[in-house]
Amino acid sequence: MKKTMKALAVVALSASMLMPIHGVQAQGDFDDFKKEQMSKRGETFRVLITANTEGKIMQLQSTYELRNEFDGNAYTTDVTAKQFEALKKLPDITVEKVDVLSIQMEPGSLEVSQDVDAMAASQSVPWGIKAIYNDNTLTSTSGGSNIRIAVLDTGVNVNHSDLYYNAEQCKDFTQTASMVNNSCVDRNGHGTHVAGSALGEGGDDRRGVYGVASNAKLWAYKVLTDSGNGYADDIANAIRHAADQASAQRVKVVINMSLGSQGESSLITNAVNYAYSRGVLVVAAAGNDGYAPGTIGYPAALPSAIAVANLENRQEKGTYRVANSSSRGFSNTTGDYVIQKGDVEISAPGSSIFSTWYNGGYATISGTSMASPHVAGLAAKIWAENPSFTNVQLRANLQNRARSYDVLGGYYAGNGDDIAAGFGFARVR
Known part of the structure; x- marks a missing residue:
């Protein structure tokens, strides 16, 4: 059975009130994200390590814990800034920071x-x-x-x-x-x-x-x-x-x-x-x-x-x-x-x-x-x-x-394929 809906009041939240426990962060709050990661693992960040051989990857995983593995010779792990600098000095591997995406x-x-x-x-x-x-x-x-x-x-x-x-x-x-x-x-x-x-x-x-x-x-x-x-x-x-x-x-x-x-x-x-x-x-x-x-x-x-x-x-x-x-x-x-x-x-x-x-x-x-x-x-x-x-x-x-529904309103919108609306507004009918 589904839960019965209960009545409350409409609340408009300003951007300064948008804390994660209460709702959406506009475009993602990167400062809060960094705090989350630090609280979970200490002051670390995610990196992608790529090596010439699978054996080298397995050797590295004994020190740098596997997070996600990609195509055999690459994997991600969480490291400190000191560990990141040490990895960059190792031969036969490349290491780069992993991108962060937001809502x-x-x-x-x-x-x-x-x-x-x-x-x-x-x-x-x-x-x-x-x-x-x-x-x-x-x-x-x-x-x-x-x-x-x-x-x-x-x-x-x-x-x-x-x-x-x-x-x-x-x-x-x-x-x-x-x-x-x-x-x-x-x-x-x-x-x-x-x-x-x-x-x-x-x-x-x-x-x-x-x-x-x-x-x-x-x-x-x-x-x-x-x-x-x-x-x-x-x-x-x-x-x-x-x-x-x-x-x-x-x-x-x-x-x-x-x-x-x-x-x-x-x-x-x-x-x-x-x-x-x-x-x-x-x-x-x-x-x-x-x-x-x-x-x-x-x-x-x-x-x-x-x-x-x-x-x-x-x-x-x-x-x-x-x-x-x-x-x-x-x-x-x-x-x-x-x-x-x-x-x-x-x-x-x-x-x-x-x-x-x-x-x-x-x-x-x-x-x-x-x-x-x-x-x-x-x-x-x-x-x-x-x-x-x-x-x-x-x-x-x-x-x-x-x-079939060209969008003409808004900056750079116009007839046909444009940079604002693309091909137009796709609809059911």
């Missing part, structure tokens, strides 16, 4: 809706879901049966009344072990919010939140800590795990990553390429560093991932408007309808998005983090209706849908 939401945009009965009933189908269905009278959603949406994030409250029945996997990649099964606790809120937009199913009383594909199954993979940050190797490990699970179970999987960084991590690039080559569709938040050109973050900037821009709930030039904060692609690729590194591909609702929250209630947040799960949910819905599609064909279908 992709707009600073100060969090509003926690704790009057559950009143707020949820009035927003069971939030504006973004109605927009992507192109139906302002929509009262419920459907679709996504037999499709898995892997939400790689801060974890998910899989006991939330609107997510409980759809939860199929719950795994934590942030612990000392490479993966902890049946653990994906979300003390931040971001991951639970993302999951609701993708596949919320309204709850027993049908007064809760509906996502785009309410019949899809949820794989909740915790790859970010409570501060909203996480190491690239843990994220890469989860991406590869989702792809391997898709193959082992012979199921179709859409990965959603509402996270990113400005720098490219080879670990994540290789993992995304691996997943895409094994038939998984990868969807990622474009980032919130707009509106200057050339600001798409990683992994969204990778050609094997779909970069999703953020649409506001307002009209400009007869269409929805791309938010100023939404990252833009490179100007020299405008109009080519070809996805290259650093391009935005599709746009979707991402501003003032109402969805599920980690405490069992609901919250409103803005950012490309919120736009990405709308596309992931749409992908799941289309895939369920077209089970013979490959992930490449599914992606082409999404692009064609986006072309």
Whole structure:
């Protein structure tokens, strides 16, 4: 049975109040992340060690404990600054710091809706879901049966009344072990919010939140800590795990990553390429560093991932408007309808998005983090209706849908393929 929802009051939180125990950190609070790591392991950080031989790697692991292993001759470990300097002096190896990625939401945009009965009933189908269905009278959603949406994030409250029945996997990649099964606790809120937009199913009383594909199954993979940050190797490990699970179970999987960084991590690039080559569709938040050109973050900037821009709930030039904060692609690729590194591909609702929250209630947040799960949910819905599609064909279908709704509002938005909205707004109909 699902838990009964209880009434509370609506509280708007300023950016200064966004502590992890109470909710989302805007873009991830790196200072809190460093404190987390120091409290767990002392003053350490993560490094990637690559050696010429597997024997050398095994020898190093006797001193530097294995965290995640990649391709036999490379692995990650946590070291002190002194150990890092010592490793750099060793022959026949290379050592580099592992990148940190963060949630992709707009600073100060969090509003926690704790009057559950009143707020949820009035927003069971939030504006973004109605927009992507192109139906302002929509009262419920459907679709996504037999499709898995892997939400790689801060974890998910899989006991939330609107997510409980759809939860199929719950795994934590942030612990000392490479993966902890049946653990994906979300003390931040971001991951639970993302999951609701993708596949919320309204709850027993049908007064809760509906996502785009309410019949899809949820794989909740915790790859970010409570501060909203996480190491690239843990994220890469989860991406590869989702792809391997898709193959082992012979199921179709859409990965959603509402996270990113400005720098490219080879670990994540290789993992995304691996997943895409094994038939998984990868969807990622474009980032919130707009509106200057050339600001798409990683992994969204990778050609094997779909970069999703953020649409506001307002009209400009007869269409929805791309938010100023939404990252833009490179100007020299405008109009080519070809996805290259650093391009935005599709746009979707991402501003003032109402969805599920980690405490069992609901919250409103803005950012490309919120736009990405709308596309992931749409992908799941289309895939369920077209089970013979490959992930490449599914992606082409999404692009064609986006072309039919060109987005003209916002800086750098214009006719055709542009650096703000990409191909356009992909919708159900």
